[in-house]
Amino acid sequence: MRVTFTANGKPVEADDVWEGESLLYVLRERVGLPGSKNACEQGECGSCTVYLDGVPVCACLVAAGQVQDREVLTVEGLAGENGELGLVQQAFVDAGAVQCGFCTPGLLVQTDALLERDPQPGDNDIREALSGNLCRCTGYEKIMDAVRLASVRKCAARGTGQGAGQGTGQGAGQGTGRNTGPGAGKGGAE
């Protein structure tokens, strides 16, 4: 079958799609967007997380035919219009949240979605929001740092205060990942 949809703002068309193919397969193997990753292909690891009409989904669990005429945004679409890294992407690089990087595309999309709906998440909010995204390298501490950093930068850009957590231990040799900040009105259990 033929599937047409919008990927990262551009119309795409995939021909000869077998009905059993997932959105993930079509993105990776048919339309040249291999950024979304294939770590489990059963919705457990979150590595293939993409936006489908603005909602984060596991692309491996979406049948290709389901995206007909719909909008998909992948990790490749998170960079700015001029090619500069997006805010969440830059925070992951800066915080040392990327090791092997296989979980990173899914985490970026999931974090982007989190900060869209809550620019100042507390630590427990971050952990809950990212609990569907497995990482095997980092122990998640630098990922926590990255999300807090992205939150701070996002809030600073919007002029809305301090964001999630302060003193997030970016510095070399620290990295305890403790949220010592007040979490800006959320995450009171900290």
Next chain:
Amino acid sequence: MTARTIQGEKNLQKINQAAKDGIGGSPLRPDGNLKVRGEFAYSSDLWHEDMLWGTALRSPHPRANILSVDITEALKVPGVYAVLTHEDIPGAKYYGLEIADQPALAIDRIRYHGEAIALVAADHPETARRAMKRIKVEYEVLTPIVTEEQCLHPETYGYVHEPHEYKSHAHGNICHEQRLVSGLGVTDEVRAMADVIVSGDYEVGMQDQAFLGPESGLAVPAEDGGVDLYIATQWLHVDRQQMAPVLGLPEEKVRLTLAGVGGAFGGREDLSMQIHACLLALHTGKPVKIVYSRDESFFGHVHRHPARMHYEHGATRDGKLVFSDCRIVLDGGAYASASPAVVGNAASLGNGPYVIPNVRMHALALYSNNPSCGAMRGFGAVQAAFGYESQMDKLAAELGMDPVELRQLNAVKQGDLMPTGQEIDAPAPVADLLQRAKDMPLPPPLDTEHPDLRQLPGALSNTSHGEGIVRGVGYSVGIKNVGFSEGFDDYSTARVRLEVIGGEPVAMVHTAMAEVGQGGVTVHAQIARTELGVEQVTIHPANTQVGSAGSTSASRQTYMTGGAVKLAAEAVRRELIDKGRRRYGWTHDDLTLAGGKVVSAAAGPLVSMVDLLGDEAIERTREHRHRPTRPFDKETGQGFGHVQYTFCANRAVVDVDVELGLVKVVELTAVQDVGKALNPLSVVGQIQGGCTQALGLAVMEEIVVRDGKVRNASFTDYLIPTILDTPPIPVEILELPDPNAPYGLRGVGEAPTVSATPSIVAAIRNATGLALNRIPVRPEHLTTEQPG
């Protein structure tokens, strides 16, 4: 070669806008931008025009005779290009890391659940899978040999390999064994010297590396009859060494290039789909891509050895250890993989970082019809650490001592002897590491009045609102070796080139080091900057066109290949300075390179490197070897077997729902001596990641095997820690230089994976009073076990 393959080769060439820092700084990783853009080409992302997809038919039985294989129907499926069995292998039929005992495709017999029997190449992965299902295999199913009792009595239960087929150094179903005796050994007289004796039987389940990037690669047949393989692996050259004989090709016609690697943790030390993809590519004359599903990945690589251990420790009334008596039985599964070296580690490190005057140890790995086991982060030291650290807590309880004080009282320090007789000739701050872990501030107590469910055991499952929850604290320390041991000729190669590009001096570093996520590429660039005084460093793609870099394992790459980069860069620096002496007649003896110039410490900058180099490039290739080691004596275990030791101490704080048997690790503190942190950000990341895999082993992760069959080959059923399962991991690093190592550094990656698991179990014991002699600790252990 088309777009994405070329992109794979250029991954590292494009990423040369790295930060300016040398060693000791934390410049951002050079592949970070590509990775967050989704543009880094992992081995599963590769694509080639006209490529086929390969897949393997695997056995549903752990032990069987193959009576027949009929591929006729599979070949009829439209879109299928080849179906291969062992009969199609042009060269050697067997391969292996240490012992060539594994058939590339099963020959007449099945020895483990998931063993590959036949290969299919087709134009769509689903076509390949459907064709695979049409291959008819007739089995004579046999009772699998799976327990220690069965393995050790082959005359009754049978042989995993026929007796005449064994290529191992031992005999029967024993793959490898190592004994060790030090001091007086363990005799009645020695026992009598102890006031207190504690003993225990401990068991460790089978852990999986669970790297996220599935085994995958692209094999492209070449016009010279050879093959180019783009592959995610830990050691390009040892892959080639095993592949070439099977493919019937000389090594130079088997060219490997590292593709993006999605984690490794030991699981990529053995071959997985390398030979299979190349066989299909050479047979069809077309590029062939193989990507494992997660299910196949669980069958496609070796795991951490499950272990059964018996420990007995004797001590004086005041807590000084008198003796240790230990037997460690590791289940190696169907094929040898790295079992012999794992046994060597278990035997030599299995008494922990303690001074014990009298030791008897027997470690062995068995052949069985369970899944093959081999390398996983911690490599033989992990299992033993659970045993000896459990014993330390038991002994402390028996003596009424503080468990940390007992450990400190017996801790090794520089100048002490290991049970192997090897002197620890570098700093060994074991007591200090423990003290620092103990002195770290404790997390606040659980708010049982208004808890956030997400912080509780059971979390959002709404299993508790704070009732029935008990907190516990536990400590542990562990020891790991760095580098390849027991006389192995362990070396790394680096090629460094210095030239002027675009009006700037630029260093190029070329090694075959497998970057698996650890950040070796970052460190190589840092070393080149420090040694050559340049800002711009390019990292050449890792391939077999340069000498071996050895394996990205045993916490060795920064030490070994980093050391090779240092040597090669120093040679380039010497040549450049000599060139200046020849040209300018300098007589200074204090010349170095800094800020793009040749600099005299006394006289200041002399000339820019741009002027001195002109159009010339200076290139040097160097091999780096660590100091030689020796094999352990087979009977006594004595010998200078290890290159370097590394230590980590942990404190775990847990909350246990004692009614439901659920555990939440609240905090996991790590204190580690790293000698010199070449990149502190990466060092801390390694320690935190290592601790988290240890957490997984403590309370979650096990490949469940029943009668030789794997029951949970998925991330639905094999659980690794999520971000909700993982606590804050405060890390303190010490930098006590090792005089034998480049820059004084110590390998970092494994020590926390060795040490952290026992601290978590100790904390759960502290909360519950249960014995907990098996890991992972499961809910039923906490709700049905009697207090121990």
